[in-house]
Amino acid sequence: MPIISLENVQLIRNHKFLLNQIQWQVEQGENWALLGLNGAGKTLLLQIITGNLWPSSGKVTVLGEVFGQTSLPELSKRIGWISSALQVRLRANEFTEQIVLSGKFASIGIYQKYEPEDLMHAKNLLEHLEAASLIGKTYGQLSQGERQIVLIARGLMAEPELLILDEPCTGLDLFARERLLQQIAHLSFLPQAPTILFVTHHTEEILPFISHVCLLRAGEIYAQGLREDLLSTETLQDFYQQAVTIEPYASNRYIVSPIK
Known part of the structure; x- marks a missing residue:
């Protein structure tokens, strides 16, 4: 296929x-x-x-x-679509792991109920992308490159x-x-x-x-x-x-x- x-x-x-x-x-x-x-x-x-x-x-x-x-x-x-245009819609005071988690629901912000394992999955994605240091930071604290990594993790949230x-x-x-x-490149070799x-x-x-x-x-x-x-x-x-x-x-x- x-x-x-x-x-x-x-x-x-x-x-x-x-x-x-x-x-x-x-x-x-x-x-x-x-x-x-x-x-x-x-x-x-x-x-x-x-x-x-x-x-x-x-x-x-x-x-x-x-x-x-x-x-x-x-x-x-x-389908995960990562575009810089999404950045202006995200909230500066939202934690990175919450932004990643929102990818599960394809929403800006989280309005649905989620399980603890969903949040753990979001954190694991950041770790897999070698960005564990971003966990606990707000989006407004991140550099442009770090924001792109968060967007990629968000796009991967729905697998x-x-x-x-x-x-x-x-x-x-x-x-x-x-x-x-x-x-x-590291992402491309993940299972x-x-x-x-x-x-x-x-x-x-x-x-x-x-x-x-x-x-x-x-x-x-x-x-x-x-x-x-x-x-x-x-x-x-x-x-x-x-x-x-x-x-x-x-x-x-x-x-x-x-x-x-």
Whole structure:
């Protein structure tokens, strides 16, 4: 069963194609990076995959459920979507473990009854992400990088089968970014780790645990395939439509720079 299957998906607004002829399949055991410049359509594609936006045409299947033939609210419980946009909705005086726990109910704040083991699970998630030191702190006390870790733990609370990380390194300095990326890599090797879809426009953020890359440009998939095949000078020069260099960055990672 594919994790994600998009067949001829299109999104049209005001007679303009925002997404055009999207053909994409993510299989079990794969972790993907979705790479594209700002305005490429990455967020629109995520909204379709999570059922928050309906395509103009095409077939969408996620976790074996065909859109139009399934309950999207029930499906959403099986998907964790981590976006920086959620940060502004969270309360500064709420404890980190409570924010993580709220992921069980997909709510901002906790209004439902929960069991002691639920709170313990929230704390365990922070420990698994090497962030036990954040337990007992309020959200307002955290750095930007620490907040992202809390959001990831929150997204894992409902034990999703698919975890979408939507540009999680936005706003982080170099050192905070590297700490966060290593924690995400650690997550990918945990028992029963979900399939990870990592969205970025920086090639150096694509870690070795990412097996495949999808290149999105102007609402169309330019190329997709194995990470080592797509992160090449020839492919990325054609993709970006300008001369670039690609150089090693840290362990088995690459950074792309324009040639002036």
